[in-house]
Amino acid sequence: MGTRTRDPQPLGTAGALDRMARILADRNITQPSRTAPAAEPDGLSPLEALSAGMPPRYREAVADHPQVLAWAREVAEQAVAPSLGARKQVVTGPSLLMAGVVGAGKTHQAYGAIRLLVRMGLGVRWRATTAADLYASLRPRQGVDSERELAAISRCPLLIIDDLGAAKASEWVEEVTYRLVNRRYNHMLPTLVTTNLAIKDLRAHLGDRVTSRLAQMTTRVQFEPVDRRRLLAT
Numbered sequence: 001m002g003t004r005t006r007d008p009q010p011l012g013t014a015g016a017l018d019r020m021a022r023i024l025a026d027r028n029i030t031q032p033s034r035t036a037p038a039a040e041p042d043g044l045s046p047l048e049a050l051s052a053g054m055p056p057r058y059r060e061a062v063a064d065h066p067q068v069l070a071w072a073r074e075v076a077e078q079a080v081a082p083s084l085g086a087r088k089q090v091v092t093g094p095s096l097l098m099a100g101v102v103g104a105g106k107t108h109q110a111y112g113a114i115r116l117l118v119r120m121g122l123g124v125r126w127r128a129t130t131a132a133d134l135y136a137s138l139r140p141r142q143g144v145d146s147e148r149e150l151a152a153i154s155r156c157p158l159l160i161i162d163d164l165g166a167a168k169a170s171e172w173v174e175e176v177t178y179r180l181v182n183r184r185y186n187h188m189l190p191t192l193v194t195t196n197l198a199i200k201d202l203r204a205h206l207g208d209r210v211t212s213r214l215a216q217m218t219t220r221v222q223f224e225p226v227d228r229r230r231l232l233a234t
Ligand SMILES: Nc1ncnc2c1ncn2[C@@H]1O[C@H](COP(=O)(O)OP(=O)(O)OP(=O)(O)O)[C@@H](O)[C@H]1O
Pocket: 057, 058, 062, 064, 100, 101, 102, 103, 104, 105, 106, 107, 108, 109, 163, 194, 195, 196, 228, 229, 232
């Protein structure tokens, strides 16, 4: 069998990030679970390691929404170093409910916000999932410990819940969402929620318990009603 060689590539290029993503995949670290900046193999900087764990679409996302920037500052202020001289870690903090039409840039701002925290020098253990993917991963089935998965995602210091309200409503969906939001509410864990729905529709979809908690724990960020995908396509 022959040995394949390849030219060395500079760090920080898309190639390096893709290699990093493959390394993570080989280690069975797959979306939506990503941890940064603890994993910095191959000498990647925290930001490069972080980017490698993000969907390529949002690897370069820059948060520029004033409310998102204010949120990042607050989270940074509440970050705590686990020991003297150690990097500060996101522990507790405020949350955002980013609402707007399809393509308004909500997910871009959410990933950009995590990148910003890492650029600020914070350690961020984070996860990102669409609500629909989360429900799919938690459906009771043989060989999967759904309770453990729900507990893990509930406890994660920083969580993106993308497209809340986009999955088909049911009692089970309402209950799982309640349990997740309630744990994050109780422990004051920073959560970035995106949705296409107006609050009254979220309430109809997920019930009063979820929307009452979201109303208290999140600052609402309303995006301009512009579909950036259509703009980018022209
Ligand atoms: N501030 C920005 N600068 C540059 N590109 C952006 C910005 N915001 C969004 N985009 C791009 O616009 C497109 C749509 O953004 P995004 O996916 O974040 O929208 P969304 O609001 O999450 O939409 P949906 O509700 O359908 O999930 C993406 O290609 C994204 O990379």
